[in-house]
Amino acid sequence: MTSTYSLPQSRVPDPRDAPTLRWAILGPGWIATRFVESLHRNTSQQVVAVGSRTAARAEQFALAHGIERAHGTYDAVFTDDAVDIVYVATPHTEHRAHALAAIAAGKHVLVEKPLAVDAAGAAEIADAAGAAGVFAGEAMWTRFLPKFDVIEQVLSSGVLGPIHTVLADHGEFFTRDHRIYDPTLAGGPLLDLGTYVASFAYSVLGRPDTVYATRRPATEDIDGQISAVLSGPDGHAVLNTTILTDTPTTATVCGRDGTLTIPGPFFMPGSFAVTMRGGGTVEYDEQPGLQVDGLHYAAVDAARTIDAGRRESSIHPLSDAVATLDIIDRIRASISA
Amino acid sequence: MTSTYSLPQSRVPDPRDAPTLRWAILGPGWIATRFVESLHRNTSQQVVAVGSRTAARAEQFALAHGIERAHGTYDAVFTDDAVDIVYVATPHTEHRAHALAAIAAGKHVLVEKPLAVDAAGAAEIADAAGAAGVFAGEAMWTRFLPKFDVIEQVLSSGVLGPIHTVLADHGEFFTRDHRIYDPTLAGGPLLDLGTYVASFAYSVLGRPDTVYATRRPATEDIDGQISAVLSGPDGHAVLNTTILTDTPTTATVCGRDGTLTIPGPFFMPGSFAVTMRGGGTVEYDEQPGLQVDGLHYAAVDAARTIDAGRRESSIHPLSDAVATLDIIDRIRASISA
Numbered sequence: 001m002t003s004t005y006s007l008p009q010s011r012v013p014d015p016r017d018a019p020t021l022r023w024a025i026l027g028p029g030w031i032a033t034r035f036v037e038s039l040h041r042n043t044s045q046q047v048v049a050v051g052s053r054t055a056a057r058a059e060q061f062a063l064a065h066g067i068e069r070a071h072g073t074y075d076a077v078f079t080d081d082a083v084d085i086v087y088v089a090t091p092h093t094e095h096r097a098h099a100l101a102a103i104a105a106g107k108h109v110l111v112e113k114p115l116a117v118d119a120a121g122a123a124e125i126a127d128a129a130g131a132a133g134v135f136a137g138e139a140m141w142t143r144f145l146p147k148f149d150v151i152e153q154v155l156s157s158g159v160l161g162p163i164h165t166v167l168a169d170h171g172e173f174f175t176r177d178h179r180i181y182d183p184t185l186a187g188g189p190l191l192d193l194g195t196y197v198a199s200f201a202y203s204v205l206g207r208p209d210t211v212y213a214t215r216r217p218a219t220e221d222i223d224g225q226i227s228a229v230l231s232g233p234d235g236h237a238v239l240n241t242t243i244l245t246d247t248p249t250t251a252t253v254c255g256r257d258g259t260l261t262i263p264g265p266f267f268m269p270g271s272f273a274v275t276m277r278g279g280g281t282v283e284y285d286e287q288p289g290l291q292v293d294g295l296h297y298a299a300v301d302a303a304r305t306i307d308a309g310r311r312e313s314s315i316h317p318l319s320d321a322v323a324t325l326d327i328i329d330r331i332r333a334s335i336s337a
Numbered sequence: 338m339t340s341t342y343s344l345p346q347s348r349v350p351d352p353r354d355a356p357t358l359r360w361a362i363l364g365p366g367w368i369a370t371r372f373v374e375s376l377h378r379n380t381s382q383q384v385v386a387v388g389s390r391t392a393a394r395a396e397q398f399a400l401a402h403g404i405e406r407a408h409g410t411y412d413a414v415f416t417d418d419a420v421d422i423v424y425v426a427t428p429h430t431e432h433r434a435h436a437l438a439a440i441a442a443g444k445h446v447l448v449e450k451p452l453a454v455d456a457a458g459a460a461e462i463a464d465a466a467g468a469a470g471v472f473a474g475e476a477m478w479t480r481f482l483p484k485f486d487v488i489e490q491v492l493s494s495g496v497l498g499p500i501h502t503v504l505a506d507h508g509e510f511f512t513r514d515h516r517i518y519d520p521t522l523a524g525g526p527l528l529d530l531g532t533y534v535a536s537f538a539y540s541v542l543g544r545p546d547t548v549y550a551t552r553r554p555a556t557e558d559i560d561g562q563i564s565a566v567l568s569g570p571d572g573h574a575v576l577n578t579t580i581l582t583d584t585p586t587t588a589t590v591c592g593r594d595g596t597l598t599i600p601g602p603f604f605m606p607g608s609f610a611v612t613m614r615g616g617g618t619v620e621y622d623e624q625p626g627l628q629v630d631g632l633h634y635a636a637v638d639a640a641r642t643i644d645a646g647r648r649e650s651s652i653h654p655l656s657d658a659v660a661t662l663d664i665i666d667r668i669r670a671s672i673s674a
Contacts, residue, residue, distance in 0.1 A: 164553065164562055164581040169504060171591060173614055212549045214568040216501065225501055227573040229564045231551040236564040238577045244501040245591035246614055248598055254508060254582035261585055277510055277583055 005258075005276050007284055008153040010146035015043045018300035019307040021108075024049035024083040026074060026098055027090035028061035031112055031291070035087060035139075036065045038295035045299055051077035074098060078105035085135070085302065088112060091185045092192075096121040099136065103128045108135035110302050114195045115318070117186055119325040126318040135306045137298070137313050138321035140199055142267040144297035149315075150284055151260065154274060155204060160255025162234070166204050167254070168197040168266065169240040171225075171247030180243055181222055188223035190328060194241040196267045197251075198331070199324040201230055201237035204253055207323055208232040211330035218243060228331050269294045342595075342613050344621055345490040347483035352380045355637035356644040358445075361386035361420040363411060363435055364427035365398035368449055368628070372424060372476075373402045375632035382636055388414035411435060415442035422472070422639065425449060428516070429523045433458040436473065440465045445472035447639050451532045452655070454523055456662040463655040472643045474635070474650045475658035477536055479604040481634035486652075487621055488597065491611060492541060497592025499571070503541050504591070505534040505603065506577040508562075508584030517580055518559055525560035527665060531578035533604045534588075535668070536661045538567055538574035541590055544660055545569040548667035555580060565668050606631045 023039070025032045028050055039045045047067050052058040055072030062070035071077050077086060078101055085108035088098045096116040102109045109129070115122040115138040122138075129136030142148055154160070170193040174180050180187050201208075208230035218224030225242035240247065249264035258279075262272040269289030275281040301313050312318055360376070362369045365387055376382045384404050389395035392409030399407035408414050414423060415438055422445035425435045433453040439446045446466070452459040452475040459475075466473030479485055491497070507530040511517050517524050538545075545567035555561030562579035577584065586601035595616075599609040606626030612618040638650050649655055 165506075165508065165564075165577060165579060165584060167504075167506060167577060167584070169502075169575070171502065173593065210551060212551065212566065214547060214549065214566050214573065216568070216573060225573060227502075227566045227568070227575045229549065229551050229566055231553070231564070236551060236553060236562060236577065238506070238564045238575055240502060240504060240573065240575045242502060242591070245593055246596050246612070247502060247504070247591045248587075248589055248596070250585075252585055254579070254584045256510065256582055259583050259585070275583070 005159060005274065005279060005282055007150055007274065007282055010149045012146040012149050012297065015296055015300045018043060018303040020044050020046055021303045021306065022046050022048040022082055022084045023299070024051060024077045024080060024086045025061070026051050026077055026086055026088045028052050028057055029089060032061070032087070032089040034291040035089065035295045038292045039299055040065070041292060042296045043300055045303065048082050049077060049080050074101065078102050078107060084108060085110060087139070092117055093186045096125060099125045100128050103132050103134055103136065106132065106134060108302070108306055110137050110139050110299060113138050113140045114191050114325055114328070115321040116325065117191060119322050119329050122318070122322045122325045126322060129311065133311065135302060135311050136318060137302055138316060138318070139295070139298045140316050140321065141295050141298045142196060143199070143203065143316040144301050145269055145294050147269060147272060147284060147286055151272060154260060155253065159258060160253065160260060161257030163204060163253055163255045164235040165254040166201050166235065166237040166252070168200050168237070168251040169247045170194065170196050170249050170267070171240065171242035171245050173246050174243045181219065183221035188218065189241040189243045190223060190226055190331065193243070194226060194328065195324065197239045197241055198327045199320070200251055201239060202320065202324050202327060205230070205232050205234050205237055208237065208327065211327060211334055213331040213334040215335045216244070226331060226335065230327065341616065342496065342611065342619050344487055344611065344619055347486045349483040349486050349634065352633055352637045355380060355640040357381050357383055358640045358643065359383050359385040359419055359421045360636070361388060361414045361417060361423045362398070363388050363414055363423050363425050365389050365394055366426060369398070369424070369426040371628040372426065372632045375629045376636055377402070378629060379633045380637055382633070382640065385419050386414055386417050411438065415439050415444060421445060422447060424476070429454055429528050433462060436462045437465050440469050440471055440473065443469065443471060445639070445643055447474050447476050447636060450475050450477045451528050451662055451665070452658040453662060454528060456659050456666050459655070459659040459662045463659060466648065470648065472639060472648050473655060474639050475653060475655070476635045477653050477658065478632050478635045479533060480536070480540065480653040481638050482606055482631050484606060484609060484621060484623055488609060491597060492590065496595060497590065497597060498594030500541060500590055500592045501572040502591040503538050503572065503574040503589070505537050505574070505588040506584045507531065507533050507586050507604070508577065508579035508582050510583050511580045518556065520558035525555065526578040526580045527560060527563055527668065530580070531563060531665065532661065534576045534578055535664045536657070537588055538576060539657065539661050539664060542567070542569050542571050542574055545574065545664065548664060548671055550668040550671040552672045553581070563668060563672065567664065
């Protein structure tokens with residue numbers, strides 16, 4: 001059955017039209033590689049510098065991606081006059097310190113998710129950026145995808161009726177040698193895969209009244225799986241995240257009048273569907289994409305925001321990052337209760 | 338990618354070959370109609386009697402389905418010598434009393450799910466049937482479907498590796514005039530839609546160590562939605578059931594080495610898929626079906642069981658029904674804690 005409902009258009013502008021910032025990459029790892037590739041392939045942003053604790057790694061990354069300036073210390077990045085904005089892609093555990101140092105040096109910052117390991121750390125970054133008058137943002141790239149702009153419009157239009165349920169999971173099997181098994185790097189699923197489901201739940205339902213979570217260990221030091229129920233005035237979020245198994249990694253929003261389903265992996269570019277009760281299904285048709293097809297949207301949003309004289313994204317403000325980390329804090333508290 | 342894994346065959350025998358029992362229907366409502374239609378269409382079982390509190394309803398049902406004997410009291414059903422087995426399809430709140438009365442009269446019983454409103458009631462039925470030497474079973478029809486026999490074989494083969502996660506939901510929007518909104522009939526999702534997800538979780542993971550649930554009211558007297566996390570030695574079950582919205586009603590079992598996904602509605606006849614990590618997907622290909630295409634499997638299993646001189650189904654023994662109701666009891670306890 002075809003639906004009489006039709007989806008709104010994405011309002012995300014062409015990423016190539018965004019004003020150009022001069023970017024420095026802090027921490028040349030897996031996600032930084034994808035971020036630079038995504039910028040180079042899809043935008044006119046300039047990556048002018050890279051910094052690592054070891055000069056050799058910085059130089060190797062610079063060479064691989066045609067970046068002019070390779071710094072063997074983070075400080076050299078923060079004091080580099082050629083740099084407008086620092087993309088912090090160091091391990092989660094260092095996001096806060098590196099973001100604060102960049103802000104103190106007067107740089108704008110875009111910080112890989114999670115913004116910090118807890119809400120207090122995230123709030124510190126927000127406060128410091130506010131006081132320094134620089135831009136700070138969390139690179140929760142999912143929120144900036146054209147697909148999610150359409151989803152946001154569907155949700156805020158009220159067409160689904162009162163929302164009662166968010167179902168979301170994000171599970172991926174990792175081998176023991178992966179850094180996600182490293183307790184010194186805040187290993188386990190929660191700050192990594194779990195950030196996506198917590199952020200999604202928050203974006204739909206807002207702050208929950210109650211948070212209950214249970215954990216399954218992977219090793220003595222590391223969570224393997226966390227399942228949680230969030231309950232708030234507007235509904236339940238039923239969440240699961242795991243590094244022990246591949247899961248469907250779908251997300252669903254169920255309202256009285258309709259259901260929005262995002263096939264896995266829900267946080268990537270791709271399609272979704274809205275099924276109206278008794279009124280058929282309409283699909284947002286988008287080729288599934290990987291990180292390289294989507295990481296740049298958060299970056300060009302930063303560029304536009306800064307160019308407009310604003311210091312925070314209107315799509316994913318710092319308060320959203322803080323609130324998501326507050327959920328994560330409460331999940332941790334529930335687990336250890 | 339195609340998988341090198343291939344699915345086992347269903348071992349469920351042709352329903353028409355089962356020995357014939359003479360059935361009486363107790364409670365001529367929605368599910369009884371589908372049950373009789375399913376028997377008549379797919380088996381050689383004989384429906385010889387129907388009983389209702391009102392003679393007119395019994396007669397109307399008998400006429401509609403070509404049933405010889407219409408009884409205006411339940412007792413007349415229990416004492417009818419032409420009846421081998423009573424299918425108890427009265428409201429949940431009466432299952433226990435009607436099953437016990439039928440057993441006391443020496444009849445075999447197949448009771449609509451849930452077997453009783455709590456584990457104690459279910460255990461009473463099991464004990465009474467054991468003492469009387471008659472068959473008793475819960476018509477958890479899903480468990481008897483050819484699809485679920487294949488799923489059972491996949492799970493018990495160990496091909497998925499250690500199971501860590503069960504995700505299942507069952508949500509359906511009901512209007513206020515539906516009996517599911519009637520508090521005197523144990524309304525709300527838990528004993529109805531919720532029975533399917535609890536039973537599925539139990540069948541995969543066994544008895545949970547901890548059960549946490551949260552509720553969202555539909556009215557002052559009725560739950561609208563219940564979300565739960567079950568944690569046991571073998572993994573987490575993340576469950577949701579609601580009468581407030583339509584949900585995908587999918588079920589997923591995630592193991593270290595593979596994931597089994599059952600598209601919605603998972604509890605009906607239809608397809609499912611097994612995706613092996615790094616090894617492609619293999620699909621069990623079955624036309625989606627409705628109640629009429631599946632309710633008879635539990636009935637013919639009862640017929641075969643009784644004919645073999647046994648008093649309990651080996652596919653869905655009474656202990657499984659009691660254990661599922663124990664989960665439901667613990668969900669209720671968690672909600673009201």
